[in-house]
Amino acid sequence: MFKHLPKETSLQKALSVFHYAREHSAFYSEKYQSIKEISSYDDWLKLPILTKDELFNNSYPKSEKMLTLDMPLKKTIMTSTGGSTGLARYTMLTYKEWDAFLQRQADALRLMGITEEDSVANLFVAGSLWPSFIALHDNIRLIGANHLPISANIDFDKMLAYIMEFKPTVLLSLPTVFVILADKILQQNLNVDFVKIIGYAGEHMSEMIRHHVRKAFGNNVKIESLAYTSADCGLIGYQCDSCASSEYHLPTDFQFVELYNFEENRVCAPGETGEVLITNLERLSQPIIRYRIGDVAQWTGKSCACGDKNPTFIIGGRAGDDFKIGGAYIAMDVVEKSFSEYVSTHGISANYQFVLDDISGGKLKIDLQIESSDVHESEKLTENIRTNIKKNIDDIKVGEEMGLVILNVKFLELGKLPRSPITGKVKRLNDKRVR
Ligand SMILES: [Zn+2]
Secondary structure, eight states: OOOOOOHHHHHHHHHHHHHHHHHHOHHHHHHTTTOOOOOSHHHHTTSOOBOHHHHHHHSTTTOSTTOOSOSSOOSEEEEEOOOTTSOOOEEEEEHHHHHHHHHHHHHHHHHTTOOTTOEEEEOSOOOTTOOHHHHHHHHHHHHTOEEEOOOSSSOHHHHHHHHHHHOOSEEEEOHHHHHHHHHHHHHHTOOOTTOOEEEEOSSOOOHHHHHHHHHHHOTTSEEEEOOEEETTTEEEEBOOTTSOTTEEEOOTTTEEEEEEETTTTEEOOTTOOEEEEEEESSOOSSOOOSEEEEEEEEEOOSOOTTOOOSOEEEEOOOSOOEEEETTEEEEHHHHHHTTGGGTTSTTEEEEEEEEEEEEGGGEEEEEEEEEESOHHHHGGGHHHHHHHHHHHOHHHHHHHHTTOEEEEEEEEETTOSOBOTTTOOBOSEEETTOO
């Protein structure tokens, strides 16, 4: 389904994007001022990279410098990345580019096993320029399946009522949404064996969450990431049935991807971890060339058992999933490990928030807030979880003994943790000390 281009052909497409950008975009003609003619891969490697700040500061509507289009914009769509960091970034695509992005995403959904025989519940939040809901609308239409545009803008009981009424075979949403659906299904002891595929995007799905979702939906349901995508570049990786959970095929006719070692200033060999630099081969309205997207990955260097010639890479986590106490960095996995054995029992959910805040007297206040379908029952485990946290994180144990740390474990009713009004995500780590 996905075309394969040899690296040289992919590079030639990337070079033509470069030439187009330099000629038509004010930003790129300035950025590449001192670059002479380029035609080979060695030349390509001399091109300066595109940083997040450059993209943020030169994108429409903040600036028109990166655009290659005339104003006013026509036949275009604006989307937002959701702004979970407080600084929303906007992306403008022409309808033609939007269609090209969606064709690839639809192909990735087909590879997951979604066909026109399926009934697909779209459970993403709509509005605020967030693209997921409307993009999936177009994806499902391209596949020809029955679309249930339920959204996550409604309350969770209503969402579940629609699911029980229409019995969709496929559910698409954020891990956060699947957790609360699982909580309610387990609480009401509902049979949802009509669901065959759960596709998620937007957040990482930890083992703890996967396990919890399986408890509710059964062991036969296929749980897969929708794809590795970015708002600016579209689909960067898709999964076949042979791919491991963080392994993806590169669509070589759509992206030119380099993995780069910035410390040694060279491209990575297979098996070496490097930063993802991405050049989209079809977006010309605002070209994206050698964009340092902030992810790390490594080429596997192996041919895939599925027979697809597009190379595979393994993506590493995004930074920011850990916090600092004393001098040590602590991963959120360690926090999850303190209560994961209790999730799906005693009404305990896998949706939680870990809040760190400095309070008066130089003390650190730590609250682990976990949603629950039976708060009274869950509270029986409060002390066990407190003990586990102190056992797993020595700095908290010592801090509490010295009176410098106040550790609380609290249970909240389902749906009570703060959720982003734009994306519906629950922030698992809320470190109020970090501004
Ligand atoms: Zn494969």
